[in-house]
Amino acid sequence: MTAARRAEWAWIPEKPDLFRGPAPAPLLAPTVRWDANFYLAIARSGYPERRTDGGPVYAVAFFPLYPLLVAALDAVLRKTFWSAVVVANAFALVAALLVFQLGKTYGSTGRGLWAALLFLVAPGSHFLSLPYPESMFAAFLAAALLSLRKEEIGQAAVYGALASMTRSAGVVVAACLLYVAWQH
Numbered sequence: 570m571t572a573a574r575r576a577e578w579a580w581i582p583e584k585p586d587l588f589r590g591p592a593p594a595p596l597l598a599p600t601v602r603w604d605a606n607f608y609l610a611i612a613r614s615g616y617p618e619r620r621t622d623g624g625p626v627y628a629v630a631f632f633p634l635y636p637l638l639v640a641a642l643d644a645v646l647r648k649t650f651w652s653a654v655v656v657a658n659a660f661a662l663v664a665a666l667l668v669f670q671l672g673k674t675y676g677s678t679g680r681g682l683w684a685a686l687l688f689l690v691a692p693g694s695h696f697l698s699l700p701y702p703e704s705m706f707a708a709f710l711a712a713a714l715l716s717l718r719k720e721e722i723g724q725a726a727v728y729g730a731l732a733s734m735t736r737s738a739g740v741v742v743a744a745c746l747l748y749v750a751w752q753h
Contacts, residue, residue: 635702653700667711
């Protein structure tokens with residue numbers, strides 16, 4: 570990479586609207602890009618105030634559940650970046666186990682294993698382990714689908730509500746679950 574390209578990826582500790590503080594550990598630095606900065610900033614400092622210059626506050630586009638759990642773990646670990654990665658990976662494991670259970674209910678243990686394996690190796694699945702809420706969304710979605718399979722509509726609604734607190738696609742899940750509940 571050229572020096573100019575490397576400079577684009579350099580950590581800027583006090584960049585507006587992003588995580589303010591020390592740089593992540595070198596092992597985690599490549600994972601903290603794009604939206605991860607916003608989630609980490611929200612976890613560390615909450616949603617920012619309205620800007621005095623009238624400019625946009627981009628952080629309001631990010632849903633709160635993932636930053637809340639990262640902040641809770643950060644209160645214990647005192648390492649925001651590691652907390653974010655631990656939360657994401659823990660939910661990735663939970664999501665894989667729930668996808669396994671879901672696959673098992675539609676067939677056999679073998680189908681459940683294939684479902685979980687395909688979930689973990691699908692294109693884009695690397696985002697499940699990065700400081701993003703994708704794994705949390707997938708876990709709540711799988712839990713909602715598993716609850717629907719067992720005809721536990723109330724429990725599915727709770728998981729759908731939790732999914733809607735992780736990312737915008739969760740709102741669609743909640744709407745679909747409301748439709749299923751209405752049909753039931």
